[in-house]
Amino acid sequence: MKHKIKVVQEEYEKVYDEFADAIFRYCYLKVSDREKAKDIMQDTFIKVWVYFENKNNKEITNIRAFLYKTASNLIIDEYRRKTTTSLNDMTDKGYDVVSNDHKTVHDNAEINMAMNIVNQLDDKHKEVFIMRYVEDISPKEIAKIIGRTENATSVRINTAVKRLRSLINEQK
Amino acid sequence: MDKLKQKDIERALKSVSLTDAEKARIKENVINAKPTKLRNSFMDRLIYVRSILINTKNYKPMPIALALAIFLSGGAAFAAEGSLPGDLLYPVKVGVNERVGEVLAFSTEAKAEFEAKLAEKRIDEVERLTQKGKIKAEVSEELKAKFEARAEKARERLAELEASGQLGASAESNLKFQNKLEARLEALANLADEDEDESDKEELKEWSIKVKNENNKHGLLQLKLEAGLKSGDQEGFENRAKGRLNAAENKINEVTAFIEDRADRTDEEIYAESVAQLEVATELLSEGKVSLEAGAYGEALISLNKAFYTAMEAKNLVKKGKVRGEDNRPDEVDEADEEDADDNEDEENDEESESEANAKAKAKVKISI
Numbered sequence: 001m002k003h004k005i006k007v008v009q010e011e012y013e014k015v016y017d018e019f020a021d022a023i024f025r026y027c028y029l030k031v032s033d034r035e036k037a038k039d040i041m042q043d044t045f046i047k048v049w050v051y052f053e054n055k056n057n058k059e060i061t062n063i064r065a066f067l068y069k070t071a072s073n074l075i076i077d078e079y080r081r082k083t084t085t086s087l088n089d090m091t092d093k094g095y096d097v098v099s100n101d102h103k104t105v106h107d108n109a110e111i112n113m114a115m116n117i118v119n120q121l122d123d124k125h126k127e128v129f130i131m132r133y134v135e136d137i138s139p140k141e142i143a144k145i146i147g148r149t150e151n152a153t154s155v156r157i158n159t160a161v162k163r164l165r166s167l168i169n170e171q172k
Numbered sequence: 173m174d175k176l177k178q179k180d181i182e183r184a185l186k187s188v189s190l191t192d193a194e195k196a197r198i199k200e201n202v203i204n205a206k207p208t209k210l211r212n213s214f215m216d217r218l219i220y221v222r223s224i225l226i227n228t229k230n231y232k233p234m235p236i237a238l239a240l241a242i243f244l245s246g247g248a249a250f251a252a253e254g255s256l257p258g259d260l261l262y263p264v265k266v267g268v269n270e271r272v273g274e275v276l277a278f279s280t281e282a283k284a285e286f287e288a289k290l291a292e293k294r295i296d297e298v299e300r301l302t303q304k305g306k307i308k309a310e311v312s313e314e315l316k317a318k319f320e321a322r323a324e325k326a327r328e329r330l331a332e333l334e335a336s337g338q339l340g341a342s343a344e345s346n347l348k349f350q351n352k353l354e355a356r357l358e359a360l361a362n363l364a365d366e367d368e369d370e371s372d373k374e375e376l377k378e379w380s381i382k383v384k385n386e387n388n389k390h391g392l393l394q395l396k397l398e399a400g401l402k403s404g405d406q407e408g409f410e411n412r413a414k415g416r417l418n419a420a421e422n423k424i425n426e427v428t429a430f431i432e433d434r435a436d437r438t439d440e441e442i443y444a445e446s447v448a449q450l451e452v453a454t455e456l457l458s459e460g461k462v463s464l465e466a467g468a469y470g471e472a473l474i475s476l477n478k479a480f481y482t483a484m485e486a487k488n489l490v491k492k493g494k495v496r497g498e499d500n501r502p503d504e505v506d507e508a509d510e511e512d513a514d515d516n517e518d519e520e521n522d523e524e525s526e527s528e529a530n531a532k533a534k535a536k537v538k539i540s541i
Contacts, residue, residue: 021189024188038190042201044484118185165178
């Protein structure tokens with residue numbers, strides 16, 4: 001989907017409304033910490049806005065990819081800052097999925113299980129799996145976001161699915 | 173619990189979302205972090221700067237002074253400073269560092285100098301890219317456009333300064349910028365000489381033309397400002413003129429020592445030329461003193477500024493002549509020179525001098541919150 005918008009506050013609020021959950025989810029699935037995910041997602045929206053404030057031409061095609069890419073970079077920054085703690089240390093304490101008005105306890109447990117499995121994938125494969133199957137981003141766009149060729153991306157996605165399937169089979 | 177299938181996993185993960193409250197709160201944070209053209213107050217600017225910094229260092233709110241200190245001291249921001257178009261961090265240099273610098277320039281004078289600095293950076297980037305053999309037509313064109321845009325903005329700011337009666341500040345900043353441009357023209361010419369590639373030479377030639385063009389516009393502006401300095405009410409320029417007297421005297425002394433020191437290592441012709449330049453500078457200094465005595469502070473300012481830069485040129489002549497065993501890059505006006513001038517400005521309670529002193533103080537961005 002292409003989004004051509006002029007970055008004006010009203011328009012940007014609409015962008016936020018549309019993508020806030022997706023970007024948050026993307027961040028959360030990658031960093032497994034709710035507060036961190038919220039911070040990163042907030043900074044993503046701020047940064048993208050600031051970036052467009054500087055451009056003379058305030059139109060942008062495909063703001064979605066841009067948001068994901070920015071979030072991706074911020075997460076990489078976050079990874080770099082962490083020298084000792086592994087982000088996957090979260091597996092013990094479970095995930096801080098907050099109950100929303102629409103969620104049930106059952107769902108939370110299921111989310112926990114799902115995350116447990118997915119987090120066993122290495123970062124690169126986890127990332128493309130999430131983007132393709134959770135965020136429903138096309139392989140072409142994913143390629144742009146992660147900065148690889150379409151072919152390489154498709155291969156990576158397929159590998160990710162294969163590995164996930166074997167993890168699924170290993171479930172007790 | 174049953175084993176999950178892939179579809180289950182996807183569904184479960186898709187259901188992760190923010191609560192409505194969280195979503196709304198973050199939205200507010202985003203909106204409030206966004207700067208609007210109306211935000212001109214000191215605190216708003218710093219809050220804006222902090223919002224840029226928050227994501228790079230710490231996810232908890234940080235005291236603004238600390239955030240700035242971290243920002244100014246290093247990390248990715250600093251690494252970005254030396255980057256060139258095409259480098260990974262170049263967008264950080266332009267989109268973040270320069271943006272922050274722009275926000276932190278409070279007074280019109282500081283803004284003018286900031287625009288000038290950015291204009292110069294673009295030339296610098298072209299020079300360095302050319303030296304590395306990495307200059308591409310599109311990149312060069314883009315940089316040219318940016319350079320021109322910044323130079324124009326600088327002139328706008330200088331005009332604002334002029335309009336608000338700060339002729340002294342405007343003339344000084346303008347002259348400083350001209351000096352920088354002239355130094356760049358030298359550098360471009362040198363590069364063109366050394367570079368063997370024809371298309372590079374062409375490119376550099378075009379840049380020289382562009383830079384000359386802009387410099388001419390500044391030259392015209394300077395004439396206008398000087399006319400104003402001569403004819404306007406002289407009282408207001410007293411402090412600035414006295415400050416420049418100090419600066420010019422110091423500069424001449426410094427350059428005299430410099431040249432004498434290297435007399436035997438310098439080519440005779442060049443030595444003679446630079447000495448002649450120094451004499452011109454000294455004459456201008458005397459003229460300035462005379463005007464000062466006579467209370468014609470605006471005129472004094474013109475002569476003293478010229479004396480300063482003429483002395484600097486004398487020094488650069490010697491440097492250009494490639495004194496053996498030394499750093500021969502041309503001098504440009506730097507912070508040290510500015511210090512001399514400033515020390516004498518903060519004294520009187522003159523209207524113009526007070527606002528100028530405040531402007532200079534703010535421009536130094538000593539954040540002590």
